[in-house]
Amino acid sequence: MSRASAAEAPGPSARERELLRREVEISRKYLGRVPWEMVAWGLGNFALWLSIWPLTFAGMLPLWAGFLLSTLCITLSYLPSHEAQHSIIASRGTKLRWLNELVGHVSTIPLVLPYRLAWITHRQHHAHTNDPDLDPDYGNKGDTWRQSVWNGLKARQPGADSAYKVALQRSDDPDADRARAEAIALNVGYYAALTALAWSGYAIEAALLWWLPRQLGLTYIQLFLSWAPHHPMEEHGRYRDTRAWRSPVGTIASLGMEYHLIHHLHPRIPLVDTGRAYREMRDVLLERGIRNDGL
Amino acid sequence: MNLVAKAFEWGPLWFGVGFIAPLVAQSLDASGVSAPLGLSGIQFGLAIGVVMGTVAKLRGSWI
Structure with a gap:
């Protein structure tokens, strides 16, 4: 990308920055333990x-x-x-x-x-x-x-x-x-x-x-x-390459992978916390346009 | 390392001789079935293992 076209490329909107701030704020609650x-x-x-x-x-x-x-x-x-x-x-x-x-x-x-x-x-x-x-x-x-x-x-x-x-x-x-x-x-x-x-x-x-x-x-x-x-x-991209999905065999039998989206967005959140993190982040993520298949 | 790589190339044959052959022999024994053609269980197992392993090596697939 040339310097001119890079300058023309639109950056994140104020709303996108706010959503990212909220997403990161929630993710921090689940990190570090x-x-x-x-x-x-x-x-x-x-x-x-x-x-x-x-x-x-x-x-x-x-x-x-x-x-x-x-x-x-x-x-x-x-x-x-x-x-x-x-x-x-x-x-x-x-x-x-x-x-x-x-x-x-x-x-x-x-x-x-x-x-x-x-x-x-x-x-x-x-x-x-x-x-x-x-x-x-x-x-x-x-x-x-x-x-x-x-x-x-x-x-x-x-x-x-x-x-x-x-x-x-x-x-x-x-x-x-x-x-x-x-x-x-x-x-x-x-x-x-x-x-x-x-x-x-x-x-x-x-x-x-x-x-x-x-x-x-x-x-x-x-x-x-x-x-x-x-x-x-x-699909590719941060909010599209992994989906939230409702497993027909349930969360435990699907090894917690209904919330694998959270892992790709915030890989340091422990597996057992991804469900809670998803529920807390859900509205933010839906607005970001994630793929949600029934969760 | 090259020697190991060469040995891995013939992995299906080693698996046929090392694992499938005794598995066939012990399965026959456990089920009370005798090997055909007057062969002992392990002779029959080795025949099966070598044939399966060689075919898998040449085809590049067990399935």
């Missing part, structure tokens, strides 16, 4: 998932119950790490930073999603939401949820160009090499564990406690954390 519930969720969920293994192997937990519990644990494993990715638990340089990093790294081990890779690629999702070339989550786009599930499955196939791998190659993040090494180590560890369990006589247990629950968890996460809040993934 340590979301201990997310710390407990992340570490407790990981401990619960670990405990499923000895309980099942010892015959204290039936395999079918272990399968259901493991699927639940793996599905719930992403969000605490997501809080850590945004430094919501503790910022860099603060006393509890180690806890932020611990939750980030540990909670997604069952999902086999390395924390640093997740954060580097997630930043690109925030910067380029719904961009077909630059948003690493764009592969979950689909006209219907069934199509999104199918597209997500296809994107996980061995010959598919992994969007996260491409995003990591594109990244100029100084930690990119470290993230790549951690991703390789975690994946090698995962497949080595499956192989060791399988050849030790526990193939069915490995399939039903980790492999299949992980596939189901990834599908659920992609559907509710990526497809649903950004559907139809065609």
Whole structure:
């Protein structure tokens, strides 16, 4: 843009400035606290998932119950790490930073999603939401949820160009090499564990406690954390790339993603506070022209 | 790192041998079904795992 045309471009109106001021004022109420519930969720969920293994192997937990519990644990494993990715638990340089990093790294081990890779690629999702070339989550786009599930499955196939791998190659993040090494180590560890369990006589247990629950968890996460809040993934801009929406399965079963719009507007607000923040901000956001599908 | 990348290229075959083969054998055993053609469970599992893994590697997809 030339200097002349930049000068001609209209700035925000007085009303827009007032709306932004109110939006930021409300958001500040929800910033700055340590979301201990997310710390407990992340570490407790990981401990619960670990405990499923000895309980099942010892015959204290039936395999079918272990399968259901493991699927639940793996599905719930992403969000605490997501809080850590945004430094919501503790910022860099603060006393509890180690806890932020611990939750980030540990909670997604069952999902086999390395924390640093997740954060580097997630930043690109925030910067380029719904961009077909630059948003690493764009592969979950689909006209219907069934199509999104199918597209997500296809994107996980061995010959598919992994969007996260491409995003990591594109990244100029100084930690990119470290993230790549951690991703390789975690994946090698995962497949080595499956192989060791399988050849030790526990193939069915490995399939039903980790492999299949992980596939189901990834599908659920992609559907509710990526497809649903950004559907139809065609719009861009601060108030249009993410929607407020009424989930047919409710707020809890949709992992709080009805309010994902708040996360994109104010990424440091803890997940459990996004609903309250939305209700308080709703009138302001409606005037800004957000996409509201029934909330 | 190159060695690891090369090994990952053949991931579907490793998965077929390392995981699918024993999974098939132990599933047969658990369901009381014997492997066809006079093969043992693990021989049959290895045949299935190698074929599935190779096809997935060549097609670039399991599905």
